[in-house]
Amino acid sequence: MRKLRVADLVIAGLAAVILVVAALVVFRGDAAPAHRNHVAAPVTSVASGAGRSDSFEGYRLEPVEVPDRRGEDVPLAFRIIGPDQRPATGFQLNMTKQLHFFVVRDDLSVYRHVHPEPDGDIWRTTVSLPGDGHFRMYAEFIPPSTARHPEPVVLGAPFQIPGDTTKAALPSPSTETTTEFGYRVAVQGGLTLPLRGPAKIRLAISEPGGARVESLEPHLGAYGHVTAFHTEQLSTTHLHPVEMVGIPVLQGTLTFDVWFGDPGDHRLFLEFRHNGQLHTAELTFPVTDV
Numbered sequence: 001m002r003k004l005r006v007a008d009l010v011i012a013g014l015a016a017v018i019l020v021v022a023a024l025v026v027f028r029g030d031a032a033p034a035h036r037n038h039v040a041a042p043v044t045s046v047a048s049g050a051g052r053s054d055s056f057e058g059y060r061l062e063p064v065e066v067p068d069r070r071g072e073d074v075p076l077a078f079r080i081i082g083p084d085q086r087p088a089t090g091f092q093l094n095m096t097k098q099l100h101f102f103v104v105r106d107d108l109s110v111y112r113h114v115h116p117e118p119d120g121d122i123w124r125t126t127v128s129l130p131g132d133g134h135f136r137m138y139a140e141f142i143p144p145s146t147a148r149h150p151e152p153v154v155l156g157a158p159f160q161i162p163g164d165t166t167k168a169a170l171p172s173p174s175t176e177t178t179t180e181f182g183y184r185v186a187v188q189g190g191l192t193l194p195l196r197g198p199a200k201i202r203l204a205i206s207e208p209g210g211a212r213v214e215s216l217e218p219h220l221g222a223y224g225h226v227t228a229f230h231t232e233q234l235s236t237t238h239l240h241p242v243e244m245v246g247i248p249v250l251q252g253t254l255t256f257d258v259w260f261g262d263p264g265d266h267r268l269f270l271e272f273r274h275n276g277q278l279h280t281a282e283l284t285f286p287v288t289d290v
Helices: 002-039
Strands: 059-065 071-081 098-106 111-114 117-119 122-129 133-141 153-161 175-179 184-186 199-206 224-232 236-239 253-257 265-273 278-286
Touching: 059 153, 071 133, 098 122, 111 122, 111 224, 111 265, 122 199, 153 236, 175 278, 184 236, 184 278, 199 265, 199 278
Parallel strands: none
Antiparallel strands: 059 071, 071 122, 098 111, 098 133, 117 122, 133 153, 175 184, 184 199, 199 253, 224 236, 224 265, 265 278
């Protein structure tokens, strides 16, 4: 009888271990998609066309006040018209904001990322534009409907500031760049990205003194944000690193999962926060089918 009791205890212990392992597997399986959707962003083909049009899936970008001069804090206003043909507000939170808004010059020498606030049925913001030329605005939001997969809609529309419209030469692809305040961002691994296939972009961030950053501060719910633009089509995508906030960033490196659907050069703008200050790094990546 004593041997039987020992055997029973062993079997019961093994069963308990199996149940715990199974519960952990289920828990991890349920938690991972939520992390990808809200923090790390899934691998996506959004880069192949987002923002090419002022309308998508029944939503339409309607400019109300468009910049017509260069300068600091130039007013800009617009409406988002929904599928019911009424102005839409009250979008789902997307990286801590209802709406992300980008403005770029057609040569990508100017990049602005701001967050308009609703004023009745109009969204308002200001942008600082240092020069004249052809520009494009982008509004990114997640519709309020819970039936739709929580993936942003991106609408785009052009505008022009009269004056010098000469396009500046695009910086050549490079494995490293330096920000305005001396931070160095270096590409880890290959610079050329595959066409229509999953890939990873790894960016290592170093302080002005040369040491890798030991920690990054959250910016809009993530350790970093990459906004990429096709240099000719000006389609765009907004990416977030796989590194979760609260977990140390090893060797100051952020990893982004990407999937590009169009060949050609893409200009990437990395935003990150360190020592209480927001920094932006710019890099050109070629995308090829070889």
